[in-house]
Amino acid sequence: MSRVLMIGAGGVATVAAVKIAQHPEVFTEFMIASRRKEKCDEIVKRIGNPNIRTAQVDADDVEQLKTLFNEFKPELVINLALPYQDLTIMEACLACGCSYLDTANYEPKDEAHFEYSWQWAYKKRFEDAGLTAILGCGFDPGACSVFTAYAAKHHFDEITHLDIVDCNAGNHHKAFATNFNPEINIREITQKGLYYKDGKWIETQPLEIHQSLNYPNIGPRESYLMHHEELESLVKNYPTIRQARFWMTFGQQYLTYLDVIQNIGMSRIDEIVYEAPLADGSGRTEKVKIVPLQFLKAVLPNPQDLGENYDGQTSIGCRIRGLKDGKERTYYIYNNCSHQAAYEETGMQGVSYTTGVPAMIGAMLYLQGTWKKPGVWNVEDFDPDPFMQKLGEYGLPWHEVFDTDLEL
Secondary structure (H helix, E strand, C coil), X not given: CCEEEEECCCHHHHHHHHHHHCCCCCCCEEEEEECCHHHHHHXXXXXXXXXXXXXECCCCCHHHHHHHHHHHCCCEEEECCCHHHHHHHHHXXXXXXXXXXXXXXXXXXXXXXXXXXXXXXXXXXXXXXXXXXXXXXXCCCEHHHHHHHHHHXXXXXXXXXXXXXXXXXXXXXXXXXXXXXXXXXXXXXXXXXXXXXXXXXXXXXXXXXXXXXXXXXXXXXXXXXXXXXXXXXXXXXXXXXXXXXXXEECCHHHHHXXXXXXXXXXXXXXXXXXXXXXXXXXXXXXXXXXXXXXXXHHHCXXXXXXXXXXXXXXXXXXXXXXXXXXXXXEEEEEEEEEXXXXXXXXXXXXXXXXXXXXXXXXXXXXXXXXXXXCEEEEHHHCXXXXXXXXXXXXXXXXXXXXXXXXXX
């Protein structure tokens, strides 16, 4: 018997829930909770399993979380809510004796900045409680971190150069839309870039460094260097790495819209005062505080609604250089995911699919005792082989290319 509670009801959570429901032999009791219970109920209706329970909870409120956890008594809490809520959920897990898994590291709501230090600080508390916390179990971070661990275990004596490359070559046929939560997405893309070289972190201007890279079955796409959290844990866990970078593709139309959003102040994350008309029709106004980026999120297309008309595919992987038996070798490991195939199975597009499937696999490995040890861990801290086996089995097959031109 295993009891699992998932917090979140967006696109990634929908994919994870569909996959969890396919494996009742592992996930014997399952609850979905979110700020809006009706969104959880919609997921259950989509799946067609009335045994899945739902609940309303404010994940910013530790006491609400504790009340829910003590009532349902989950063995594992899967956090697919917002990165702002990682710490409150971890606190509630410690208070109620639940293990924890997420897909993205903590980010303060009032600052577009993310790093693992806040969550790593919980390591001893989880150890002392005999509980496991698994961090970054999506695709990047997540599967790409496991790809790196797999390469280190099977193909290299030393990894010296790591480039994570993320291409979305799909078309959702919208003028402008983000593939996951617009607020998080735009905060991530508009902050300064960061990469690791020779023991130091080097900061760049947002999207300053870019070059064309070729992606399997897709072709050349302009790829931009960004800061991404998995680099922080990977260079710590693999100290032979001399250079680590993260690249993501963007189309010119997307970047043009993004530039306008920034220039007109709609990417701001601080509060502004807005004179809002009263609903009584009197013509009078009242002063209300709004965050421009949160307002923008409300008017942009919902990432959950993009799947039906989304065509094309994603291609995400690791390009690695290092030494094996004293000789330099290169290695490229990647997954390509069809947006339409993802939609046909789960009703969500490929970006949600590539994150939700690894979250389910990580939870499964925890419940089976394979990825279970007290403390706070990134996914590369565990044996990569069981994850790699399940990744292909459950919808994300991976491919390897040895000793080729990595272009980087």
